[in-house]
Amino acid sequence: MWRAIIVDDEPIIRFGIKASLDWSKEGIELAGDCANGAEALQLIEEEPVDLLITDIKMPVMDGLALTKRVLELHPATKVILVSSHNDFEYVREGLRLGVADYILKHTLEPEDLQQVVRRCLVMLEKEERGREQRPGTDSGDAARQRKHWEGELKRLLLQQRALPASGEFPAWLGDGYWGLAIVLNRVSAIEEQQGYLFKSVLLEQLTDVLYTAVPEGIGVQTGEHELFFLLPAASCDDAGQRLAELKARMEEESGASVTIGYAWGRDTVSIRETFEQGKLASGRGFFRGSGIYRYQLSDAERREGLRLPVLYRANEGAGDERLAELLGEWRDDWRQGGCPPLELKEEASRVLSIMFKQQADPYVLVESFDRLFKTETLGELCDALQSGISELRKVRMAGFDAPGSHHPIDKALEYIRGHYLESMTLQQVADYVHVSKNYFSILFKKVTGQNFIDYVITLRVQRAKELLGGTELKVYEVAEQSGFNDVKYFSKLFKKLTGHSPIEYRERMLPPLPGGALPREEEPS
Structure with a gap:
């Protein structure tokens, strides 16, 4: 039987967690419940547990400090954090430490707790079987071994590379x-x-x-x-x-x-x-x-079938209605497969090239090819080809690059800079400048060198940097005020773009306190 302990400074929460499950039926012995991390750590040092369910914010020793100490002592322990709605930055830190999962205390339902607990039990059982099969290995050894196998x-x-040698x-x-x-x-x-x-x-x-x-x-x-x-x-x-x-x-x-x-x-x-x-x-x-x-x-297996460039050349000069019929015949012929998707995408691109190579901006034509190659189904490919034909015909007539003309991207950039902290879509901005969505996307990337949403994210991250360096807002508040609705996504994205987590970035930006210490975001109490 597995052993579990519940830690929360609110008696009603501890009682609610205990009452939510039939623990013995789940194969779990409740080793106790504690009001703070220090009390729980003393019990765990005397007799380890397999499952630790702990609040984040508690007096004496908080949940993150308890988690860190317990995982240092017993790395196989599964930790479930009990979080309030504004704890997500601390939840993120807990996940970095190795927490298995988290639950929200104010919306806690027995079914949710049961699901999370059972996931942890599955992990414990699999790890136990692995230890039985590989005696003498610890979790650090297992992690290093996995990294080695991934590399191989x-x-x-x-x-x-050559076929692997035995034992790799x-x-x-x-x-x-x-x-x-x-x-x-x-x-x-x-x-x-x-x-x-x-x-x-x-x-x-x-x-x-x-x-x-x-x-x-x-x-x-x-x-x-x-x-x-x-x-x-x-x-x-x-x-x-x-x-x-x-x-x-x-x-x-x-x-x-x-x-x-x-x-x-x-x-x-x-x-x-x-x-x-x-x-x-x-x-x-x-x-x-x-x-x-x-x-x-x-x-x-490969089979012979209709070839789109051949169909088009045999009907060159046909109107839109006939082109749609030809595309439908081609799609129906390949509906059951028999040809690598890449070849069909190349055929669609060849048709665009035949139609517009001498008339369209090469950059716009290449971007249209890119859209064809990104399609994921035969139906999407046919739709993208029809849309590409329509867009390229419009581009021939646009003439936005003429001297003195008012480029729609100038107007779009002005609009984006005034609204980037709000919910904003590509379609919304395209409508604002009276250009179709697909053509606006192509045009925007050509002018700015970035996709629309990546440009917006760049502005939002820059705003987040300003808030982290110039205010005392919590990380979740910085995320909200920078246009991000999900603090976990914001933290991961911020680190990918800057190389530092939001807290690390703040510590690097803020001046040191007397004695060389750096001001830190307030720890949970």
Whole structure:
């Protein structure tokens, strides 16, 4: 039976947590409940616990100090922070320390607590099984070993190195595994609404979910929006249900959508082949939509079919209605697959080039190609091609670069600088300057060198720097006043752009106090 302890300075909260679960039914013994961290630490030093549920803000010793000390003594302990609505910066610090999860005390429901506790129990059980299989290793050794395996896997897949020597990967690969090619969906929408860097934040979250669910697995990023994950499996029986649960968990915890292609492998010599087969299987999503696809021999088969440039040349000079019919015929012919998505995207780009190479701005034409290659389904590709044709026809007539003309981006920049702290979309600004959304996006990047949302984020981060260096606002208040609605996303994005967390940036900016000390954001009390 697992052991747990509850720590909160509010008796009603401690009572509520204790009453929310049938602890013995969950296989947990409640070792006690304490009113502050110092009291809890004394009990834990005498007899360790497996699960620590602690408030953040408490007298004598707060929850973060308790967490840090407990994880130093017993790294395998799972910590759940009990947070109020304005504690998110401290929650972030807790996650950095190694906290497993957190719950909000003012909206705490028994079902939420049960879900979080059970996730921790799953982690404890898997880690215990791992210790039984690998006696003598501690959590630090396991983390270093995982990093080593990740590096070896990335070199094998991306650098086309020789096949790995025996011992470079975990022994369980010899018993069989599933290779998962995991593709992030709706990437263009993510980039447009959240910025280019948000993709990397999502991929990190997806990787964390994978390792939480399958600690012994190995995962690496293999593309701008792709992951590859080796999942232990004792047989090649269909893993559909297991992967459906894993996909649902990834999407629930990250808020993103993914497509998974998977293939069976045995031993290290088949890793690269399994990777290629998983990618081919995930490509089926281009024709059938987001889902889970097991590799089939047909994924690698090619067939003859309609070729779009040939269709266009045979009907050159046809009107818009006839072009739409041709595009529909082409789409219907390839609806069941039989051709790599990349080739179909190249065909669509070739048609644009045939139509506009001698007439359109080369930059605008290349940006249109880029939109075609970013499409994720055959239907999106056809829509993007029709839209590209329409936009390029308008561009020929625009003439915004003529001397003395009033460029719409000048007007857009003025509007953005006056409203960047508010909720603002690409469509909203395009409407303001009376230009279509797609053409505005192309034009904006050409003039500024940045995508629209990345430009807005740059302004917001600059405002956050000013507030961190010139005010005593809490980090969550800085986030809100800089136009960010999610303090956790703000903190991750700020660090990616500046190299420092918001608190680290503030400490670097503020002058030292007498004696050399730096002023710090008030610690929880």
